[in-house]
Amino acid sequence: MFRSFLCILGFIYLISCTGTYEENQKRLKELHGECNNPSQPLTKTQKKRCMAKEMAEGESLFGIAEGNFSDIFGRSKEKNVIYQSPVNSYLWRASLEITSSYPLKIADSQGGYIETDWIIDKNNQTQRCIIKINIFSAELISTAVASRFICENKSNDLWVSDNNNYIEEEKQLTLKILKLGNDLANTAIQ
C-alpha cells in the first residue's frame, strides 16, 4: 500500500513538472504512427477506429495517378489559375462608355490607359483636343481615376498647344467616370 502511494506520488510529481512529454509523443507518433504508439496502448476497438483514420491519410491514389487519369478522362487536374486585373473593371467600362463617341487611339486594359484621337469640332476646325484617362487601381475608389485634357490651336497651319488648364473639366470628367463605375458595380451586385 505504501509502495503504491509512493509510486502515485512520484508520478504526480513527474507529470506536473515541465518536461519533454509533447516532444517525445510527437517523435513516437512520427515513428510508430498514431495507432501503434507504444506509450499510448489502445484497446482493440480504439485501434480499429484509429487504423481507419490512419489508412485514409497519405498521398491520394488519384494524386499519384494524376497524369494517367487525366489522359483517360480528359479532365485537367490543374488547379484553376485566377487572374486579377490591375484595373478596376467597372471604371474601365465607365471610361469606355463615356469616350464611346470619340475615336480611340489607345485603349490599354492592362495598363489602365485610354487616349482618344484628336477631337475636332466641325464648327471650329482651328481647335482640337484629346482626352487621356488613367485608371490606377483595381479597387473602385475615388483616387483610382485621373483624366487630362490637352487642346491645341491651329496657327499658320501648325497645331500648337493652347497652354490652358482644364482643371474643372477634368474634375467633371473624373466624377462622371466614378459615378458611372459605381452604378455599374451596384447593378452587378443586384
Next chain:
Amino acid sequence: MKKILLTISALSAALFSTAANADVGVSGSANAVFVDAGGNSEGQIGGAVSFALSTVTDAGVSITASAALSNDTDAAGATSAASGLTSLTFGFANGSLTVADDVANPDGIGLVGELVTHADTNQPSHTNDVTLGYDDGSGVKATTSIGDMTLTAVYTYDGTHSNDIDGGSSTGAGVSLSMPVGAGSFTVGTVRTDAASVGNTDTGAALTMPMANGTVSIGAIQVKGDTTANEGDAYSVAYKTTLSGASVSLGYTTYSAAGNNSTRTEAVVSSSLGGGASIFAEYSNLTGAGVAAASQTTSESVFAIGTSVSF
C-alpha cells in the same frame, strides 16, 4: 473533423467567475470489407461516430472525454452500441492521467508483426498465441516523460469493465518504457494480470528503426504464469514502407508455447483516395501445431479487401 465550439461565458461568469470554453469535436469512420476464408465469404460493414470533448482549466490542465456511436467494423451483421463517456484524461505539462472504463494494458509490445484488423476473421482457434487472459478493463493510466524516455503505467482494477474498484475479479498492473535509440525507438514493458486467481505475466520488448525507405520493427514477448497453453515465447518482425503512394506492411510472427509452434504471416496494402477515404487489402496466414484444424467455415488463409472512410 467538424468542430462545434461552445462558449458558455455568461453562465460560467455567474457560477465560476471565469468564462469556460469547451470544445466538442466530431469525427467518424466507416468501412465496407469483403472477407474470404477459404470460400467462407462475408461482408463486414460498420463504423463509428466519435465525439471528442475537451476543455482547459485556468491552471492549464486539459481535460478530455470521448463518446461513440458504433457498429462493429470487423464483424458481419449489425452489432451497434453506444459507448464512451467512460473516460476522462487530464493533460499536464509533462504527461497525462486517464481514468477510464477501457484502459488498455501495455501488453503484446513484442508482437509487432500482427498487422491485420479484418483478415483474422474466421481463422481457426490459435491455442498457443502467447497472450494474457485479458487486454483492457476499468482502470487508471499515467504517462510521463523522463528526459527522452516516456514512461507509461497502467493499473486495471476490473477486467470486466464494470468499474468495481474493490471487488473486480480480474486485475492487472503494467509498465512500459520507450526510449530513443538513434533514429528509432526501443520499448520494453511488463504486465501482470490476475483473472479469477489465474495469474500471468507478459514481458516484451520491441525495437523500431527507419530503414530502406521504411521502418523495420523486431520484437519479442514472453508469457509466464498459470495458463500453460499460453506460456511461452513469440518473436515477431515487421516492415512498413510506401510504394507509389500506397502503404505496404509485412509481418511475420512465430509462437512457441506448451510445446507447440505456430506462425502468422500477414500483409496489408492500403492507399488513400483523398477526402478521408482509403482502399485496402489484407492477407493473413496462421498455421502450425498451435492452430486448430480448418473447417468448412474457417481457413488458415484469409483475404480481405475493402474501403475505409474517415470523417
